[in-house]
Amino acid sequence: MTINYQNLLLEKVYLSGIESIDSFQYKLIFELRTGYQIPLILTFSPQFPTELPIIHIDKSSHSIPDIPHVMRSGLICFLDEEGVIWSDIPEKTIDFVFERVENVLISNPPQEEYHREFSYYFGTLENVEFVLSVYPPADEPEEISVFTIGKKAFAFLKGDMESKTLLGRLFSTNIHSRSLEKAHYIPLEKTFEGAVPQLDRFWSNKEISNIIRSHINHKMLIDIQKFSMNKSKHYYLIRIPLLNGEQTVIGLKYEKINQSLSKRVIPLIDEDISDEFKVTPYFVFRNDDTTLLQRGGGVKKSLNILLIGCGSIGSDLLFILARSGIKQFTLVDNDELKIENSYRHFLGMNKSIGRNYKVELLKEEFEKRYPNVKIKINAKEAIRTINTGKVDLNDYDLILVAIGNPNVERKINRLIYNSSTPAIFTWVEAYGLGGHALVSNNGNQGCYECLIDNELRMYSSFAGESDVPFTRNMNGCAGSFTPYGSIDSMETALLAARLVMRFLEGDIEGNPLVSWKGSSEIFRSEGFHTSWRYNKSLDSLKQDNYDYINPTCDICAEKQMWSITHDCY
Amino acid sequence: MADIQKQFISFHDDIKLKRFKENKELREKRDIITSKIKEGVKVKFEEREENVPEIEFIDQGSYAVDLGIVPEDKDYDIDEGVIFNLHKEDYPDPIELKKIIRDILNHHTNTSPKIKNPCVTITYLSDNEPMYHVDLPVYLKSKYTNDLYLAWGKEYSSDENKYWDTADPKGLNEHIRNSFTDNEKKQFKRVVRYMKKWKDICFPSSGSARPPSIGITIAAVDLFSYKQTYDPITGEFKDNDLIALKHFVSNFKGRFIPQWDYGLERNVYTVEYQLPVQPNRNVFSKMSKLQMDSFYQKLNDLESALNEAETISDPHDSCKILSPKFFGGKFPIPVSKEARYKQVGLSSAPSSSSAKGI
Numbered sequence: 001m002t003i004n005y006q007n008l009l010l011e012k013v014y015l016s017g018i019e020s021i022d023s024f025q026y027k028l029i030f031e032l033r034t035g036y037q038i039p040l041i042l043t044f045s046p047q048f049p050t051e052l053p054i055i056h057i058d059k060s061s062h063s064i065p066d067i068p069h070v071m072r073s074g075l076i077c078f079l080d081e082e083g084v085i086w087s088d089i090p091e092k093t094i095d096f097v098f099e100r101v102e103n104v105l106i107s108n109p110p111q112e113e114y115h116r117e118f119s120y121y122f123g124t125l126e127n128v129e130f131v132l133s134v135y136p137p138a139d140e141p142e143e144i145s146v147f148t149i150g151k152k153a154f155a156f157l158k159g160d161m162e163s164k165t166l167l168g169r170l171f172s173t174n175i176h177s178r179s180l181e182k183a184h185y186i187p188l189e190k191t192f193e194g195a196v197p198q199l200d201r202f203w204s205n206k207e208i209s210n211i212i213r214s215h216i217n218h219k220m221l222i223d224i225q226k227f228s229m230n231k232s233k234h235y236y237l238i239r240i241p242l243l244n245g246e247q248t249v250i251g252l253k254y255e256k257i258n259q260s261l262s263k264r265v266i267p268l269i270d271e272d273i274s275d276e277f278k279v280t281p282y283f284v285f286r287n288d289d290t291t292l293l294q295r296g297g298g299v300k301k302s303l304n305i306l307l308i309g310c311g312s313i314g315s316d317l318l319f320i321l322a323r324s325g326i327k328q329f330t331l332v333d334n335d336e337l338k339i340e341n342s343y344r345h346f347l348g349m350n351k352s353i354g355r356n357y358k359v360e361l362l363k364e365e366f367e368k369r370y371p372n373v374k375i376k377i378n379a380k381e382a383i384r385t386i387n388t389g390k391v392d393l394n395d396y397d398l399i400l401v402a403i404g405n406p407n408v409e410r411k412i413n414r415l416i417y418n419s420s421t422p423a424i425f426t427w428v429e430a431y432g433l434g435g436h437a438l439v440s441n442n443g444n445q446g447c448y449e450c451l452i453d454n455e456l457r458m459y460s461s462f463a464g465e466s467d468v469p470f471t472r473n474m475n476g477c478a479g480s481f482t483p484y485g486s487i488d489s490m491e492t493a494l495l496a497a498r499l500v501m502r503f504l505e506g507d508i509e510g511n512p513l514v515s516w517k518g519s520s521e522i523f524r525s526e527g528f529h530t531s532w533r534y535n536k537s538l539d540s541l542k543q544d545n546y547d548y549i550n551p552t553c554d555i556c557a558e559k560q561m562w563s564i565t566h567d568c569y
Numbered sequence: 570m571a572d573i574q575k576q577f578i579s580f581h582d583d584i585k586l587k588r589f590k591e592n593k594e595l596r597e598k599r600d601i602i603t604s605k606i607k608e609g610v611k612v613k614f615e616e617r618e619e620n621v622p623e624i625e626f627i628d629q630g631s632y633a634v635d636l637g638i639v640p641e642d643k644d645y646d647i648d649e650g651v652i653f654n655l656h657k658e659d660y661p662d663p664i665e666l667k668k669i670i671r672d673i674l675n676h677h678t679n680t681s682p683k684i685k686n687p688c689v690t691i692t693y694l695s696d697n698e699p700m701y702h703v704d705l706p707v708y709l710k711s712k713y714t715n716d717l718y719l720a721w722g723k724e725y726s727s728d729e730n731k732y733w734d735t736a737d738p739k740g741l742n743e744h745i746r747n748s749f750t751d752n753e754k755k756q757f758k759r760v761v762r763y764m765k766k767w768k769d770i771c772f773p774s775s776g777s778a779r780p781p782s783i784g785i786t787i788a789a790v791d792l793f794s795y796k797q798t799y800d801p802i803t804g805e806f807k808d809n810d811l812i813a814l815k816h817f818v819s820n821f822k823g824r825f826i827p828q829w830d831y832g833l834e835r836n837v838y839t840v841e842y843q844l845p846v847q848p849n850r851n852v853f854s855k856m857s858k859l860q861m862d863s864f865y866q867k868l869n870d871l872e873s874a875l876n877e878a879e880t881i882s883d884p885h886d887s888c889k890i891l892s893p894k895f896f897g898g899k900f901p902i903p904v905s906k907e908a909r910y911k912q913v914g915l916s917s918a919p920s921s922s923s924a925k926g927i
Contacts, residue, residue, distance in 0.1 A: 013909075033903040033904060033909065034572045034573065034884045035579075035903070036802060038802065063803065065804060067801045096910070098910065099909075102906075105802060106572065106882055106884065107882040107883075108801070
């Protein structure tokens with residue numbers, strides 16, 4: 001499929017002055033519905049429309065506005081991808097993109113809305129680092145500790161034996177006193193009312209000191225002075241009351257740039273010398289205990305499985321299947337294991353320190369645990385991997401897809417239908433609403449595409465329609481991710497694993513959809529509502545469902561037609 | 570917050586009435602009438618073997634202060650004061666000179682000139698529809714003061730309704746003209762025009778239920794303040810007519826005084842605004858209490874609408890609140906999100922594969 005990008009843009013009445021920079025990049029003028037015309041640079045992805053174009057404000061002819069979702073580079077962050085399905089018809093994708101871009105440029109929501117999403121925005125900061133905290137925030141300032149390895153901070157903790165043991169368990173290492181540094185915990189007294197830092201717009205050092213000084217009492221100020229004396233590195237854990245009534249906790253590290261500076265200076269509150277320090281913002285994960293669910297059947301037949309997507313569901317699925325005796329896997333995933341996404345991941349947080357590819361770490365871990373298991377890996381993006389022939393879908397007995405991005409999964413479904421290999425798609429819904437698994441390309445009709453209706457709604461969804469993506473605050477991080485807990489991803493992995501077992505037994509007819517549902521309490525309390533399907537009983541959701549099949553689906557219906565006509569010859 | 574400044578400006582361009590300077594046709598009509606009056610007065614006074622008085626003309630009304638809007642009914646209104654260098658003490662009957670003016674212009678148009686209470690009115694018709702009319706208030710001087718006096722009364726009014734009363738048309742023009750300068754003045758003029766258009770749309774087409782334009786103008790001179798807001802996209806401050814208008818409307822509302830009405834068992838809101846020049850009377854005096862109260866309620870509705878329009882960030886939804894209900898159909902509404910990005914919500918599974926570009 002070749003797309004004529006220029007013609008695609010020329011068709012849009014709201015675009016003018018379209019000028020091609022190269023075959024993927026275009027200068028254009030976008031007229032907002034307010035009448036304002038803004039020059040933009042649009043860069044198509046070779047994967048368009050599966051991947052959306054990148055849009056910058058043209059710096060050469062327009063200043064970069066200081067507004068949320070616009071980076072200082074001019075990049076417009078018009079979408080948190082996850083949880084949103086856009087049309088894969090290029091004309092419509094372009095409309096979708098510009099509707100979102102316009103929304104960024106003209107909507108001017110009140111500060112409180114940004115405060116509600118403080119963690120999310122804070123997590124998008126360019127220079128942010130992620131740390132854990134096992135310190136329960138108190139109402140009084142106190143001296144605490146921070147666990148560091150080399151120059152990197154990993155966790156804030158109280159510094160007592162109990163905290164050290166807890167942290168030691170989490171990182172599978174002994175916490176020695178020499179790897180602990182002092183930190184200062186400061187709960188701000190007054191509600192912070194200013195702008196929420198995001199993307200490349202962190203507070204300046206001066207702004208931080210202004211915020212601190214104007215939000216604490218005199219006693220705390222003296223405390224900070226005492227604490228900060230005679231140190232070359234300063235760690236702070238700061239609790240900030242927000243406009244929405246909630247509180248958030250962030251961390252800061254000050255490192256002296258000017259070594260000749262007196263040791264008596266206090267960078268956090270002394271704005272005159274604050275620029276002599278380099279400040280690193282920390283996104284703080286507050287610790288929860290995670291539980292591992294262990295289950296497994298027993299596999300009799302040998303099976304060669306392609307697993308696309310090795311996030312929390314994918315890794316759990318791999319674990320269950322390996323324990324069930326499946327020995328041959330090929331893993332495709334281009335993601336690194338980072339502290340912020342290791343939380344629910346099978347590999348756990350201790351593996352996240354090196355920032356290696358998930359597939360590499362999984363191979364290492366599984367081949368160590370289960371010497372019989374053979375794992376091949378490919379740390380590249382899935383669609384590209386298939387398109388370039390690095391992985392031939394026909395080489396496998398079963399394909400498992402656990403990416404969690406409906407737009408990519410639609411595309412992969414299409415590619416799977418060009419092969420003869422059956423597949424199981426599995427994904428989880430936000431806020432513990434439930435999870436799903438769907439068999440595809442297993443004879444008869446019914447495939448991933450059938451789930452998506454003309455309004456781009458998903459048949460299977462337990463979440464009702466919402467203008468707001470369900471990618472909200474919980475443990476927000478640098479990229480957006482759908483909030484769901486470890487148990488939810490594991491439950492979903494189990495659902496999919498059972499389908500794999502049934503597939504092995506030859507016990508699956510056609511392409512059923514199965515689901516499990518959890519509680520909707522948190523989801524509803526966030527102001528969202530559930531879909532009609534959520535109201536169905538747990539039992540009926542777990543049974544094989546074929547009602548979703550779209551008889552005119554242009555993926556699976558066409559393949560059916562094709563095979564019927566070929567059978568006639 | 571909605572940015573609908575471009576829509577306000579385009580609305581203003583549409584309703585703004587050009588000044589004499591820019592409107593050759595009306596200027597010529599005015600000049601024909603003024604020279605005809607000059608000649609006619611000369612003839613009349615020579616016939617009466619009296620000294621021919623000097624006459625001075627003064628542009629009055631919205632033309633003079635550049636606050637006119639294109640009338641809904643296309644009946645353009647020119648106000649041109651006729652100042653005789655005569656003394657009221659020599660003309661006890663204020664109708665005498667008005668009759669002279671009327672007679673001079675008697676066959677000037679197909680419809681006969683009319684003597685109205687404050688002026689003589691000449692109506693121009695086109696296809697039997699009034700196209701515009703010229704109001705000619707008549708002023709005299711006094712032997713004892715420096716004031717001007719306006720001739721009040723109709724031809725057959727009773728004596729107590731025929732009188733000379735002090736007036737200061739020049740002072741009024743200056744009061745309005747000199748109230749603001751530069752960009753403030755430009756926004757002031759726009760806000761007054763928005764208010765006049767609102768009045769045309771939201772009040773019955775004639776009668777004392779309509780607040781007089783001069784009242785709105787005087788109130789605006791007193792209460793208007795220039796408003797700009799920061800435009801985050803350009804990083805500059807720019808005029809914000811929505812805020813300026815809203816601010817004026819709520820200030821104006823604040824000038825109304827509630828009074829308990831025992832008959833209606835509710836508060837009735839009334840307003841007074843003194844003319845800033847002689848004779849300093851209340852410019853809203855012709856309105857009844859209930860008419861003022863209804864004026865207040867309408868200002869209240871307008872204020873709520875402006876508040877709502879301000880909070881909505883989508884320009885289509887924002888303008889739809891104001892147009893046509895409050896400002897008529899000339900207030901532009903940008904295309905809706907759904908209409909412009911109509912492709913977004915449509916079918917994603919067309920039956921023809923060619924539509925997918927495959």
